[in-house]
Amino acid sequence: MEKTWRNDAYAKVTGQALYTNDLAFPDMLHAVPVYADYVHAIIDQIHIQDAEDLDGVVKVITSQDIPGSNRHGQIEKDYRIFADDKIRYWGDVVALVVARDRKTAIEAAELVKVEATPLPSIHDPEAALKPDAILIHEEHGSNIINTHRIRRGDIEKGFDASDIIIEHKFQTQFVEHAYLEPEAALAVPRADGVIEIHGSMQHPFSTRRFTAALLGMRLSDVEVVGTPMGGGFGGKDDTAAVVCARTALAAKLLGKPVKVNYDREWSIRESYKRHPYRVTYKMGLSSDGLIKAVRCEIIADGGAYCSTTPWVTWRSTVQCCGPYQVDHVHCDTVGVYTNNVFTGAMRGFGSPQMNFVVEQMVELAAEKVGMSAVELRRKNMVQQGSATITGQVLDNHTVSMGEVLNAVIEDIDYDEKLKQCSFGKPEGDELYGIGLAMSYRGMSLGAEGADFCAAIINAQFDGSILLEVGIHENGQGAESAFILALAAELGVNRERIRYRQSSTSSIPDSGTTVASRGTLMGTGAVVRAADEFKKKMSQVVAPSLKCNPEEVHFKDDRLHGGQSDHSISFDRAIRVMYLNRKFPFAFGEFQGPSVTWDEKQGRGKPYFTWVYGCQAIELTVNKQTGRVKLLNAIAAHDVGRVVNPGMLNGQIYGGIAMGSGYALSEEVQLDAGKITNLNLNNYRILRSTDVPEMKAIVIENRDPNSPFGAKGIGEPTNEIMAPAIANAVYRATGKRFFNLPIKIDAQNGS
Amino acid sequence: MKKIIALNVNEIPYELAVEPNRSLADVLRYDLGLTGTKKGCGIGDCGVCTVLMGGKPVFSCLVLAVEAQDHDILTIEGVAKGPELHPIQKAFVEKGAIQCGFCTPGMVLNALALLNKNADPTEHDIRLALSGSLCRCTGYQKIVEAVKTAADMMKRSGIIEEEAE
Ligand code: FES
Ligand code: FES
Numbered sequence: 001m002e003k004t005w006r007n008d009a010y011a012k013v014t015g016q017a018l019y020t021n022d023l024a025f026p027d028m029l030h031a032v033p034v035y036a037d038y039v040h041a042i043i044d045q046i047h048i049q050d051a052e053d054l055d056g057v058v059k060v061i062t063s064q065d066i067p068g069s070n071r072h073g074q075i076e077k078d079y080r081i082f083a084d085d086k087i088r089y090w091g092d093v094v095a096l097v098v099a100r101d102r103k104t105a106i107e108a109a110e111l112v113k114v115e116a117t118p119l120p121s122i123h124d125p126e127a128a129l130k131p132d133a134i135l136i137h138e139e140h141g142s143n144i145i146n147t148h149r150i151r152r153g154d155i156e157k158g159f160d161a162s163d164i165i166i167e168h169k170f171q172t173q174f175v176e177h178a179y180l181e182p183e184a185a186l187a188v189p190r191a192d193g194v195i196e197i198h199g200s201m202q203h204p205f206s207t208r209r210f211t212a213a214l215l216g217m218r219l220s221d222v223e224v225v226g227t228p229m230g231g232g233f234g235g236k237d238d239t240a241a242v243v244c245a246r247t248a249l250a251a252k253l254l255g256k257p258v259k260v261n262y263d264r265e266w267s268i269r270e271s272y273k274r275h276p277y278r279v280t281y282k283m284g285l286s287s288d289g290l291i292k293a294v295r296c297e298i299i300a301d302g303g304a305y306c307s308t309t310p311w312v313t314w315r316s317t318v319q320c321c322g323p324y325q326v327d328h329v330h331c332d333t334v335g336v337y338t339n340n341v342f343t344g345a346m347r348g349f350g351s352p353q354m355n356f357v358v359e360q361m362v363e364l365a366a367e368k369v370g371m372s373a374v375e376l377r378r379k380n381m382v383q384q385g386s387a388t389i390t391g392q393v394l395d396n397h398t399v400s401m402g403e404v405l406n407a408v409i410e411d412i413d414y415d416e417k418l419k420q421c422s423f424g425k426p427e428g429d430e431l432y433g434i435g436l437a438m439s440y441r442g443m444s445l446g447a448e449g450a451d452f453c454a455a456i457i458n459a460q461f462d463g464s465i466l467l468e469v470g471i472h473e474n475g476q477g478a479e480s481a482f483i484l485a486l487a488a489e490l491g492v493n494r495e496r497i498r499y500r501q502s503s504t505s506s507i508p509d510s511g512t513t514v515a516s517r518g519t520l521m522g523t524g525a526v527v528r529a530a531d532e533f534k535k536k537m538s539q540v541v542a543p544s545l546k547c548n549p550e551e552v553h554f555k556d557d558r559l560h561g562g563q564s565d566h567s568i569s570f571d572r573a574i575r576v577m578y579l580n581r582k583f584p585f586a587f588g589e590f591q592g593p594s595v596t597w598d599e600k601q602g603r604g605k606p607y608f609t610w611v612y613g614c615q616a617i618e619l620t621v622n623k624q625t626g627r628v629k630l631l632n633a634i635a636a637h638d639v640g641r642v643v644n645p646g647m648l649n650g651q652i653y654g655g656i657a658m659g660s661g662y663a664l665s666e667e668v669q670l671d672a673g674k675i676t677n678l679n680l681n682n683y684r685i686l687r688s689t690d691v692p693e694m695k696a697i698v699i700e701n702r703d704p705n706s707p708f709g710a711k712g713i714g715e716p717t718n719e720i721m722a723p724a725i726a727n728a729v730y731r732a733t734g735k736r737f738f739n740l741p742i743k744i745d746a747q748n749g750s
Numbered sequence: 751m752k753k754i755i756a757l758n759v760n761e762i763p764y765e766l767a768v769e770p771n772r773s774l775a776d777v778l779r780y781d782l783g784l785t786g787t788k789k790g791c792g793i794g795d796c797g798v799c800t801v802l803m804g805g806k807p808v809f810s811c812l813v814l815a816v817e818a819q820d821h822d823i824l825t826i827e828g829v830a831k832g833p834e835l836h837p838i839q840k841a842f843v844e845k846g847a848i849q850c851g852f853c854t855p856g857m858v859l860n861a862l863a864l865l866n867k868n869a870d871p872t873e874h875d876i877r878l879a880l881s882g883s884l885c886r887c888t889g890y891q892k893i894v895e896a897v898k899t900a901a902d903m904m905k906r907s908g909i910i911e912e913e914a915e
Contacts, residue, residue: 004846012851015786015826022785230852646846653889688880
């Protein structure tokens with residue numbers, strides 16, 4: 001396979017790629033959202049007259065105008081697409097102003113007045129758990145969104161048998177996805193009665209579902225069309241879909257194309273974030289460094305709405321001991337409603353928080369035990385055939401935890417560099433440190449949801465091929481990966497394959513592009529469709545190749561007979577198919593292997609396969625300023641099988657950068673529920689001058705659970721940089737940091 | 751009150767009536783249909799709106815259209831002359847420096863401004879030249895590599911001398 005290739009590279013590098021906000025239709029209207037300056041309040045009245053009277057305003061839409069259902073939510077329908085009864089967080093939208101131009105709509109939005117009776121608000125998840133706390137959702141009966149637990153072995157026995165016990169509390173922050181393209185949507189009422197949506201969102205199928213429900217239409221009446229998207233990272237699910245739904249409502253009510261294009265401030269105000277966690281973690285070990293017991297309490301701030309909190313916290317629970325075998329585990333997790341901005345999916349999905357905890361805990365433990373942290377990791381990590389803390393035996397794929405760890409240690413010369421660490425006592429001003437962290441990660445959705453995916457291969461008379469997969473392109477290069485996978489399967493040049501612009505009306509719902517499942521599930525479906533396709537072709541051409549259909553093989557754009565040297569070009573074979581009135585068309589579907597989960601004990605086989613990764617970082621901390629300079633990062637990941645090498649490294653590097661920002665600079669700041677850093681000047685993501693030099697080591701152990709052998713990389717690469725940096729900062733300064741982002745005081749480096 | 755202004759964008763002269771407070775970014779995108787220039791923050795912090803004004807990178811969201819008169823404006827649409835990509839664009843494609851692509855136009859223009867004045871940039875020069883443009887997808891590594899490669903390609907083909915004149 002070639003080094004790097006993307007089907008959309010030319011369009012993107014020339015500025016020709018049209019993102020949602022680049023599109024325009026004749027007679028198009030513009031709409032903007034209206035917020036109310038409350039964080040918790042009963043809505044008494046929404047005054048829209050002044051806004052509607054403004055010249056150029058076409059309509060102000062509120063909950064009064066909804067033909068279908070106003071309630072939305074992937075798990076719990078607790079979110080109102082237009083706030084009707086209460087304001088529950090500062091980003092609730094009370095109305096949508098539609099005008100002939102955007103400027104007028106913005107002006108009119110200022111004229112919408114919300115009369116409301118403020119309620120006491122809760123911003124601390126622990127306060128929300130108090131029995132007398134005011135309820136965010138009265139009908140829910142409590143502020144607890146969900147709980148999860150693990151009960152393994154006998155926790156008391158485990159601690160009794162421990163020689164060393166350590167306990168620490170950790171805290172993480174709200175994190176913004178900061179995709180560079182803010183939310184945008186364009187809805188067009190079509191001549192056939194369908195509402196067509198172009199939008200910057202991650203999941204066309206759920207967008208269609210929410211939109212149809214809001215509009216009171218059927219799924220077939222709404223079509224969501226694939227549009228280039230400027231980044232998602234898990235963040236363009238709920239909010240982005242709702243933006244599309246509101247836009248579609250306006251288009252439906254007014255019978256005209258309507259566009260909504262978010263300012264960054266609206267995007268940060270309204271969109272969900274990564275969950276802040278509070279974790280209390282107690283670990284018991286034998287004197288020779290064997291982890292005996294872990295007790296762990298996790299409190300996740302879900303903010304005002306449920307969103308995916310139960311799923312995010314489920315992953316945290318399942319992976320609460322990192323990649324280590326522990327016989328006695330007691331974990332209690334709770335997701336909590338507050339009046340903060342709501343939280344949901346973000347790259348990592350509950351693992352970055354836990355890895356920050358676990359990968360520091362093992363180092364703290366190693367120090368107590370008096371052994372090297374790497375040795376302690378090796379001693380406890382999962383191996384081929386190990387049982388995880390939920391009782392899953394890892395025997396259906398290659399367990400490569402040790403392999404990735406070794407790769408990183410050797411490449412960065414870890415042992416040698418450990419000796420050079422400053423521990424707060426340098427000659428000069430720059431304190432040097434190195435750190436690493438590792439993880440394993442359950443692939444795809446696991447017991448969170450049904451995992452299946454469809455692909456369609458449709459070859460044309462001239463031998464060109466249209467491919468479509470039910471997985472959405474989020475900018476990560478999914479389409480290109482599928483094209484390359486199909487080319488490999490059919491033994492043809494990729495140039496004959498074109499990815500068909502995806503649409504919810506042309507392929508079955510294949511779930512969200514989340515959980516790094518795109519590559520695994522999508523290539524799985526491609527392989528299944530290719531099998532079907534090859535079978536069809538083989539049947540037709542076998543007689544002319546003087547062999548049985550099973551013997552036909554596909555190579556170098558030709559179909560070859562078994563032992564015979566007969567062969568026929570792919571083009572000709574396709575023509576023969578058409579002449580025989582056999583469509584060279586195939587549908588393939590891939591079902592994720594089964595998973596099991598017992599919620600009461602926290603036991604089962606939560607994921608059908610796992611990936612393994614390790615990352616290390618070298619850095620310096622300036623004693624005077626407290627500034628951290630990242631020097632050099634190395635990442636090793638077992639990806640199963642590489643589909644598109646250049647793109648793969650790119651995802652790894654992107655994950656390192658985002659993980660570094662998580663460690664050092666990123667934090668959505670709230671003042672009593674109101675976000676104070678609403679734009680990129682004070683929500684700081686790393687720049688080209690902030691990131692380390694990076695290197696990726698890719699390990700391929702083809703996974704038998706994945707038809708193409710490939711797993712995923714999007715999230716594993718983003719979930720361990722923060723603890724690696726925390727460990728490196730410790731070796732530089734001699735100080736542990738238990739909270740994210742890491743804030744090092746100027747002077748003394750402490 | 752709208753004002754009639756003359757703009758020279760990608761070597762094409764335009765005459766338009768614009769509000770005095772309208773940004774260059776909005777005029778490029780919505781009046782001229784040059785949507786390769788993106789908007790991500792509106793306050794000069796993300797760089798996706800970067801264009802070259804008189805050869806220098808500017809955040810077009812912070813420049814008023816009226817201020818852009820009398821300067822040659824280059825947007826991403828004008829970087830390739832014809833269907834053949836500019837070496838910088840080629841390097842971005844070949845090095846896999848593009849993911850979601852939203853930062854790409856700004857990155858390419860920053861790189862172009864750099865290489866036009868410095869044919870032999872160090873890695874530090876490159877990172878500095880790109881530091882006004884955010885990228886959330888790539889970690890910058892491949893973008894930096896692409897700019898290095900482009901510098902080599904341009905030196906070999908003599909493009910740099912030519913354009914520096
Ligand atoms: S839009 Fe101009 S710098 Fe962000
Ligand atoms: S490629 Fe997505 S922001 Fe740079």
